[in-house]
Amino acid sequence: MTPLHWSQQQQVVVLGGGLMGLAVAHGLARHGWSVGLLRRAQRDAAGFAAAGMAAPHAEGLSGALLALSQRSLQMIPAWVGSIEEDSGLPCGWLPCGAVMPFISQVQRQAFPTAATGHPLDRTALETEVPGISPAFTCGLLFPQDGQLDSRRQLMVALERACRQRGVVFEEGVTVERLRWEDDGGGHRRLVAIALRSRDGERHRLSCGQAVLCCGAWSQQLIPQVPVTPIKGQMFSVQAPRHALRRVLFGPETYLVPRQDGLVVVGATSEQVGFTPGLTPMGQNRLERGLRELLPEGSRWPPMERWYGFRPSTPDQQPVLGPGPLQGLVMATGHHRNGVLLAAVTAELTQAVLSQDPPGFPNTPLAATLHPFRWNRFAPAPAQDSVRQH
Ligand SMILES: Cc1cc2nc3c(=O)[nH]c(=O)nc-3n(C[C@H](O)[C@H](O)[C@H](O)COP(=O)(O)OP(=O)(O)OC[C@H]3O[C@@H](n4cnc5c(N)ncnc54)[C@H](O)[C@@H]3O)c2cc1C
Structure with missing residues (x-):
């Protein structure tokens, strides 16, 4: 040996x-x-x-998982500081907040973490997310949420x-x-x-x-x-810088804008074991999700496509x-x-x-x-x- x-x-x-x-x-x-x-x-x-979202409120978490996540979220700035100090490299931490759009106020009120967000009417929603689809009448802003550029x-x-x-x-x-x-x-x-x-x-x-x-x-x-593995497919588009300032957490699709204008579009959730590769169906679903959430986004040039396996439990x-x-x-x-x-x-x-x-x-x-x-x-x-x- x-x-x-x-x-x-x-x-x-x-x-x-x-x-x-x-x-x-x-x-x-x-x-x-x-x-x-x-x-x-x-x-x-x-x-x-x-995608790197650190967004327990937009995710609508509850109970012990929400408490653990909120504790982690509070730790992130110091944690990132320790990694950046040791590595000399940035982690892409951006406390950008997250916006969750809704098609009705009833739906908004029923959202598990609604009490932790700021309600947005349609005008305020448009101010936060210029170009958001007219299908959404109101929203919630979670300023506590943020993102890390995990991939890059x-x-x-x-x-x-x-x-x-x-x-x-x-x-x-x-x-x-x-x-x-x-x-x-x-x-x-x-x-x-x-x-x-x-x-x-x-x-x-x-x-x-x-x-x-x-x-x-x-x-x-x-x-x-x-x-068990839950496969997720993603892709990214290159937006003009600051076209999107906050994470946009839609009902089917989310958009995560990096500081350089790259927008990550995610994600599928597939129970296919460790089956590798991208699929036309998965990628089409993401593209449709982007179009339905932020129509202008489908004109931004596509950049990269990838997938990974989430470690999931029951x-x-x-x-x-x-x-x-x-x-x-x-x-x-x-x-x-x-x-x-x-x-x-x-x-x-x-x-x-x-x-x-x-x-x-x-x-x-x-x-x-x-x-x-x-x-x-x-x-x-x-x-x-x-x-x-
Ligand atoms: C598409 C997608 C989007 C996501 N978006 C978000 C998000 O926005 N926010 C968020 O918080 N989380 C997100 N996640 C979840 C997050 O990426 C995972 O929860 C996290 O990466 C899990 O980390 P891990 O170290 O447990 O697993 P991994 O990062 O997968 O690492 C496991 C490692 O173990 C190694 N390994 C496995 N078995 C063995 C073995 N027998 N011997 C030696 N090495 C082994 C593998 O090679 C691998 O390198 C996302 C995940 C996916 C797939």
């Missing part, structure tokens, strides 16, 4: 190097941890596909920040299994990771602490945690905190809100790993994580199905 070019030295190993893996690794490294990161491929990460800036800056903070990357490796031992007290603890390198060779990496950040592929390692909420093995922490299942939730995920993961002793039944941290625990989906004796061999 060929040794990897790093092994055994890291205090914690991050499994997966997409948005969450990078955010978690950076957060840990900033807190003085020595971190190794295992990554199969860079470009398949949903972080490169995301955040992912690159995060990776640079990790490297500057000493995170050690192992590229082109697929984590195949987690290996555990019984600790004698009826608990299973993580002892090693079985992985396959790019050249097809298998390795065993001793490891007592790891964070699972494998996005839409997470269930391949932890079968009892139902994270309740569309993430899986966070201690996992089914001692020493394994979960940071996955962020569905369509991973960019929004990256800051708080990095913070909570670091807090979980820093607990001494681990296992913290009655703390505020435990209360925060409870709605997002890995075993909320089924009461099954799930440890048995963590892949071992």
Whole structure:
């Protein structure tokens, strides 16, 4: 067995190097941890596909997910500051607010987060979004919401920040299994990771602490945690600068305007497993959505088309905190809100790993994580199905 070019030295190993893996690794490294990161491929990460909205109010989130998202949203300016400081690169954070248009006031009043927005009549809606379709009679403005340029800036800056903070990357490796031992007290603890390198060779990496950040592929390692892929197609158009100033969150389609005038148009939501590629139907749906929302937008030149896989769960909420093995922490299942939730995920993961002793039944941290625990989906004796061999 060929040794990897790093092994055994890291205090914690991050499994997966997409948005969450990078955010978690950076957060840990900033807190003085020595971190190794295992990554199969860079470009398949949903972080490169995301529109980058940090818009819990326009998304109409509720309950514990809204509270977690609002906490993350508040953290974003300082979090972005730390990444920009370490990397020297911008993340494209823009607290631009989001506008949600409605065809009737009844519909607006029924919107879950209506109380957190400013109501707009048709005139005010047109002022906020010049050229918006006449089909919309009113709207809500959520000035708290914003966006990060995940695809072009955040992912690159995060990776640079990790490297500057000493995170050690192992590229082109697929984590195949987690290996555990019984600790004698009826608990299973993580002892090693079985992985396959790019050249097809298998390795065993001793490891007592790891964070699972494998996005839409997470269930391949932890079968009892139902994270499944939801494919999203997107495209972008080049608008005149400032043609659109706020995120426009329509009923079928959203538009996210970057500072340089690029407008990201999203997104389809398809249950097609890991079927790759763009489809005419998906792209046509987005083009029609743009036309119906902002007719002028269909005259802006198209720039780029892409797709990615959201890591979704049955309740569309993430899986966070201690996992089914001692020493394994979960940071996955962020569905369509991973960019929004990256800051708080990095913070909570670091807090979980820093607990001494681990296992913290009655703390505020435990209360925060409870709605997002890995075993909320089924009461099954799930440890048995963590892949071992
Ligand atoms: C079209 C689209 C639009 C979106 N828009 C938004 C938005 O506007 N706002 C928002 O907040 N969120 C948005 N999201 C969601 C966001 O992108 C995701 O929630 C987030 O990227 C998930 O991060 P992750 O690290 O869990 O997964 P990913 O970023 O997908 O990273 C997972 C990584 O793990 C690696 N990996 C997987 N399995 C293994 C293995 N066995 N061994 C080694 N490596 C492995 C993969 O190669 C990949 O690099 C969008 C997503 C899509 C697809």
